[in-house]
Amino acid sequence: MVLLEASDIRLKFQSKTILDGLSFSIYAGDFVGVLGSSGSGKTSLFRILNLLQSATSGSVSYLGKDTLSYPPTQLRKRIGYVFQKPYLFGSTVEDNLTYPYQLLKRKPDFEEIANYLAKANLPEDILTKKTTEFSGGEQQRIALIRSLLIKPNILLLDEFTASLDEENTLIIEQLILDEHKKQSLSILFISHNLAQAKRLAKQIMYLDKGKITFYGSNDEYFAQKELQK
Amino acid sequence: MNDISLAMTFVLVLLAMYLSYKDKIGLEKEIIIGSIRAVVQLTAIGFVLTYVFDWDNSIVTTVILLAMVYNASTVSAKRGKGIEHIQKISFTALLAGLIATLGILLLCGAVTYQPSQVIPISGMVVGNSMIAAGLVFNHLKENFERRREEVEIKLCLGASAKESSASIIRQTIKNSMQPSIDSMKTLGIVQLPGMMTGLILAGLPPAAAIKYQIMVAFMLVGAVAVTTFMASYWAYKSFFTELEQLRQS
Numbered sequence: 001m002v003l004l005e006a007s008d009i010r011l012k013f014q015s016k017t018i019l020d021g022l023s024f025s026i027y028a029g030d031f032v033g034v035l036g037s038s039g040s041g042k043t044s045l046f047r048i049l050n051l052l053q054s055a056t057s058g059s060v061s062y063l064g065k066d067t068l069s070y071p072p073t074q075l076r077k078r079i080g081y082v083f084q085k086p087y088l089f090g091s092t093v094e095d096n097l098t099y100p101y102q103l104l105k106r107k108p109d110f111e112e113i114a115n116y117l118a119k120a121n122l123p124e125d126i127l128t129k130k131t132t133e134f135s136g137g138e139q140q141r142i143a144l145i146r147s148l149l150i151k152p153n154i155l156l157l158d159e160f161t162a163s164l165d166e167e168n169t170l171i172i173e174q175l176i177l178d179e180h181k182k183q184s185l186s187i188l189f190i191s192h193n194l195a196q197a198k199r200l201a202k203q204i205m206y207l208d209k210g211k212i213t214f215y216g217s218n219d220e221y222f223a224q225k226e227l228q229k
Numbered sequence: 230m231n232d233i234s235l236a237m238t239f240v241l242v243l244l245a246m247y248l249s250y251k252d253k254i255g256l257e258k259e260i261i262i263g264s265i266r267a268v269v270q271l272t273a274i275g276f277v278l279t280y281v282f283d284w285d286n287s288i289v290t291t292v293i294l295l296a297m298v299y300n301a302s303t304v305s306a307k308r309g310k311g312i313e314h315i316q317k318i319s320f321t322a323l324l325a326g327l328i329a330t331l332g333i334l335l336l337c338g339a340v341t342y343q344p345s346q347v348i349p350i351s352g353m354v355v356g357n358s359m360i361a362a363g364l365v366f367n368h369l370k371e372n373f374e375r376r377r378e379e380v381e382i383k384l385c386l387g388a389s390a391k392e393s394s395a396s397i398i399r400q401t402i403k404n405s406m407q408p409s410i411d412s413m414k415t416l417g418i419v420q421l422p423g424m425m426t427g428l429i430l431a432g433l434p435p436a437a438a439i440k441y442q443i444m445v446a447f448m449l450v451g452a453v454a455v456t457t458f459m460a461s462y463w464a465y466k467s468f469f470t471e472l473e474q475l476r477q478s
Contacts, residue, residue: 050385053474072473077387089379089396103387143382150386 001028002064003154003186004049004079009058011044011210018044019055020210026154031180032188033201033218040207042190043084046156049188050081077103080152084159084190086139088131093142097127100149116145119178121171137168144172148179155179157189161196173200198222239264282345290344294351298323301359309366313467318460319362326358326456327351330448339444350448353424357409357449358456364405365460372397373468374478381475390469401461409453413446422446 004026011019019041026032034042047053049060051072060067067075088096098108114124120141126134134142140160147155157176161169177200179185188205191197197204197218204221206214214221242264249256281289302320309315331340331347331354340346373380376397383393391398416422417439425442429435468476 051472051474052381052384054470054472068472072384073387073389076385081385083378083382083385085378087378087382089382099383100386103392147386 002026003028003030003062005061005064006049007059007061009045009048009055009060011041011048012056017210019048021058022207022210022212023058024205024212024215026186026188028153028186029180029184030186030188031200031202032205033197033203034188034190034205034207035192035194035197036207038192041210042207043158045207046081046158046188046190049154050079050156051075052081073103077150078152079154079156080147080150081156082144082147082158082160084162086136086143088134088139088142091130092127093129093131093134094127096131096142096146097149100146104150112149113145116148116175120145120175135168137164137171140164140168141172141175144175148175151183152185154186154188157187159190159192162192169196176200278344278348281348282343285344287342290342290347293344293348294327295324297348297351297355298327301355302362305359305362305366308363309370309464311370312366312464315366315464315467318463318467319366322362322365322456322460322463323355323358325459326452326454327354329455330354330452333451334444334448349424350445353445354448354452358452361405361409361453361457362460364408365401365457366464368401368404369397369461369464369468372401373465373475377475377478384473384475390466390473394465394468398461398465402457405457405461406450406453409450413450416442416446 002025005024007023009019009022010017022041022045034045036042044053048055049067051067062070062075062078090096090099097113101108113127117124117126122138122141126138126142131139131142144160155176160176161172164172173196176187176189180187189200201218204214204216204218205212206221214224242260246257246260248254249260281293299320302316302323305323306315306319309319312318331351334340334350335342340350373394380393380397384390422442422445424445425435425438428438428441470476
């Protein structure tokens, strides 16, 4: 089933072309590593998919309907987005992890929160702690749980382990893999770490100067890279 | 106080200019221009008000009130430069504050719709609301810039523009109302405000003057509340597009 379909997305800022006619489809269960050098348009693409900004031209459809035809709040609950820099708001971790329930107009399910905290290797008593007390890795784990509690169908991860140590990287990767398998969550992640992309991704999308120069299976991409050596 | 005594108080302006000159603050020109403007503007308004009070026409009074609101809204709108529809928001919020408070005072019978009563009272209301509205616009601009990431993260989670701005709006209202509340708390202890001082100087017993001052204090906090709520809940929308995207600053 096609979840997301991009048709000829173009983005210009002043006279500079950021995205130059991107077209692709994301199917249910896809796990796509989005690679490319800095400035190739990866983050801009994610912002457009999440509707945080609009493309200059082209369209994106979700489940066959143009994303512009959905109420933005509804669409963003289906297509989650985790920023590169984890940002926790409010004063405590609880403020962050109960916020998704507020948005879903539901009572906080502390058992569900506890399950996620356990999976992310975080103690349950952190709920009452101040957001400023945590390391970057812990903040990223909390930010990721916050997005997962919304129960998106697609999750966009922008360099989600870029500034983390190996231990934190592996904990977060495992959490994402679990969600991908158990909840059949489709994932697109931006990474500059080829080893990580090889480890996690089923598909690779490579962007160069705003264009897709490769979109295919993980094996195919890394086989091509081997041949180029 | 006779005219000679009044003229002699100009010594205080000269003192301020001397201090500025001595310490090379560079405010001498500003002080002299400000003093001249104050004398000219107050003299002119003194003549106008004498004429308006004698005329006692409610249409003329209303036009004066609207002109007052418009001028004040232009000043506070300057604080919100770049916010869409800022002049309209500013004017409507100030007018709403004035209508709410003046309406209640008229309904309670605390004042009557006579120029000699409503014009000075409205001046106080609009002046205070103008400062509060300016603070609202300033605070919103600063916070949507500084807390951009927080707002976008909330949007990403599926929050609406209003939900993602809720903490900024609350903080804006609080910060903009705080000076009025602080001022009310210190009435009679730190300050004897203008209206009460004026009435006492004019010969009214202090016990009678405080009644007016209490009314003014309630009136100002009410007007500031209406203005800040309306300005905040209207102006925040200007920071978002129709697709609930945070506009580029």
